[in-house]
Amino acid sequence: MAQERQAAIVGIHEYPLRVAPGVSAMNIKVDSIRAALDDAGLKWSDIDAIYDAQDGEAGGGLQLAAYLGVRPTVLDTTQVGGSSYEFQAAHAMRDIAAGKCNVAVLSYGSTSASNRVAIGTGGRGGPATWATNMESPYGATLIANYAMVKQRHMFEYGTTDEQFAGISVATRHHAMRNPEAVKAMTDLQFVGVNEITPQDVLDSRVVADPLHLLECCMISDGGGALIIASAEVARGCKKPPVWLIGGGEATKYRENGGDITTSAGAQSGPIAFGEAGVTPDEIDIAMIYDSFTITVAVCLEDLGFCPKGEVGAYVEGGRLAFDSGEGPALNTDGGGLSSNHPGMRGIFLLLEGARQLRGESNSQVPDASLAVAHGNGGLLGGTHTGGTVILAKD
Amino acid sequence: MANRPQPRFPEPHTEPFWEGAQKGELRYQRCNEDCDDPVVFYPRHHCPACGSDDLDWQVSKGEGTVYTFSVVRQNRMPGFIDLGAYSVAYVDLDEGFRMMSSVVGVENPTEDIHIGQRVRVEFEEQDEGEYPIPVFRPIEED
Numbered sequence: 045m046a047q048e049r050q051a052a053i054v055g056i057h058e059y060p061l062r063v064a065p066g067v068s069a070m071n072i073k074v075d076s077i078r079a080a081l082d083d084a085g086l087k088w089s090d091i092d093a094i095y096d097a098q099d100g101e102a103g104g105g106l107q108l109a110a111y112l113g114v115r116p117t118v119l120d121t122t123q124v125g126g127s128s129y130e131f132q133a134a135h136a137m138r139d140i141a142a143g144k145c146n147v148a149v150l151s152y153g154s155t156s157a158s159n160r161v162a163i164g165t166g167g168r169g170g171p172a173t174w175a176t177n178m179e180s181p182y183g184a185t186l187i188a189n190y191a192m193v194k195q196r197h198m199f200e201y202g203t204t205d206e207q208f209a210g211i212s213v214a215t216r217h218h219a220m221r222n223p224e225a226v227k228a229m230t231d232l233q234f235v236g237v238n239e240i241t242p243q244d245v246l247d248s249r250v251v252a253d254p255l256h257l258l259e260c261c262m263i264s265d266g267g268g269a270l271i272i273a274s275a276e277v278a279r280g281c282k283k284p285p286v287w288l289i290g291g292g293e294a295t296k297y298r299e300n301g302g303d304i305t306t307s308a309g310a311q312s313g314p315i316a317f318g319e320a321g322v323t324p325d326e327i328d329i330a331m332i333y334d335s336f337t338i339t340v341a342v343c344l345e346d347l348g349f350c351p352k353g354e355v356g357a358y359v360e361g362g363r364l365a366f367d368s369g370e371g372p373a374l375n376t377d378g379g380g381l382s383s384n385h386p387g388m389r390g391i392f393l394l395l396e397g398a399r400q401l402r403g404e405s406n407s408q409v410p411d412a413s414l415a416v417a418h419g420n421g422g423l424l425g426g427t428h429t430g431g432t433v434i435l436a437k438d
Numbered sequence: 439m440a441n442r443p444q445p446r447f448p449e450p451h452t453e454p455f456w457e458g459a460q461k462g463e464l465r466y467q468r469c470n471e472d473c474d475d476p477v478v479f480y481p482r483h484h485c486p487a488c489g490s491d492d493l494d495w496q497v498s499k500g501e502g503t504v505y506t507f508s509v510v511r512q513n514r515m516p517g518f519i520d521l522g523a524y525s526v527a528y529v530d531l532d533e534g535f536r537m538m539s540s541v542v543g544v545e546n547p548t549e550d551i552h553i554g555q556r557v558r559v560e561f562e563e564q565d566e567g568e569y570p571i572p573v574f575r576p577i578e579e580d
Contacts, residue, residue, distance in 0.1 A: 172446035174449065177449050177451075177456070178455070182442070189508075192506040193506070195553065250511055252509065253508050253509040254508075300535045301536065
């Protein structure tokens with residue numbers, strides 16, 4: 045089926061360090077934008093659209109344009125947690141198709157590790173709201189929220205800890221081939237920077253039942269940038285374009301009687317696949333937000349890689365490894381579990397998806413031609429968003 | 439005794455719920471329109487199913503079923519650091535609403551709490567603060 049090919053990722057950069065003391069988040073964003081423009085062969089003055097998740101010390105959107113010194117004709121400040129970048133990429137695709145802009149910049153910078161931000165086990169601040177006043181007395185950490193989804197998945201479908209552990213094993217396998225991920229795990233003082241077994245995962249301490257430490261993503265510094273351009277601009281860039289061919293977005297929240305084992309991806313996935321005119325079984329690379337093993341498990345089901353409740357059997361036997369010969373290959377950069385998670389991982393899903401479709405990954409899948417980037421932002425067992433983007437090789 | 443974070447006010451949606459807690463009542467709302475999904479929780483000024491603002495407060499019998507739970511082993515927040523392993527749960531109340539809470543009064547939360555368990559609300563007094571916190575205790579099964 046012929047897809048619309050009007051917008052493409054033409055420049056990418058992932059900030060190499062995961063522990064960067066003394067560097068500001070804005071520095072990470074700007075250094076990454078400059079490097080991504082260089083990767084594309086474009087100039088600072090070519091930027092005519094900014095998509096910003098309101099990260100960095102300067103604040104979002106309004107201040108970022110001023111700080112960068114550009115005058116965009118499109119300014120999109122979508123902030124929906126970790127999936128912000130999938131939402132923004134889909135918006136850029138739409139805005140470029142509508143002729144509103146030609147060179148869009150998405151960027152991310154964070155110093156969560158250097159600032160000792162306890163993302164998973166700390167409290168959530170901010171003013172009292174109708175929702176926080178009902179939940180804050182119970183000490184539900186972010187990890188506990190995701191753990192409640194895993195608990196219910198195990199109860200309802202019989203999924204086992206060993207099956208979930210296979211997700212951690214696959215991402216670590218990829219991380220060990222990625223020098224930046226190896227340095228990340230070393231700098232963050234991981235116990236054992238090596239390949240792991242399911243038993244290693246089960247032997248790691250429980251942070252919130254039933255989630256073990258090795259089922260949880262790291263907390264790092266980091267960031268990156270990507271440039272999305274119109275077809276006309278893309279044809280003049282240095283690297284082959286990676287086309288955006290489908291996007292979908294959705295939100296989900298706690299509902300009376302609702303099914304906690306189904307995520308927003310069940311809505312965003314079919315929209316994106318439908319727009320792209322492809323099906324999950326055609327996907328070579330699955331870049332799926334691995335905040336925790338359970339996030340990947342639920343999203344694989346919701347995107348349609350396997351029926352609801354069957355992810356345990358689906359991942360058994362190691363099919364998610366880039367060299368399994370089965371596919372799809374999961375998070376071939378090492379993922380949030382073993383490479384990079386400064387708080388909002390969505391941008392890295394797009395960056396590694398683009399690397400694979402250019403043939404530049406450390407864990408390259410031969411002839412990879414289709415990738416899905418699926419971000420999950422917020423709380424999987426509470427209010428969250430799902431953003432799905434389908435990428436195609438030139 | 440416990441030292442959980444208190445609800446904070448002014449917050450107009452949840453104020454009647456917490457006034458209920460002070461009287462030992464677990465309150466929820468019902469939509470008065472002919473609506474497909476009339477049970478409203480968390481508290482709001484409108485019915486999320488139909489948009490109506492014609493809602494009444496009701497008092498739950500306080501009995502329900504554990505939908506899912508986790509046992510938190512690590513929390514850096516004051517009020518939880520010293521609590522040891524404690525549970526967080528979604529409880530489905532018999533009137534049809536789901537609330538986050540904690541299942542208390544068990545020896546070992548990892549072993550003694552399970553999905554499907556019947557539980558009953560109780561209002562846990564706090565060291566500081568004027569609002570007791572609704573938590574749940576397993577109903578003894580004969």
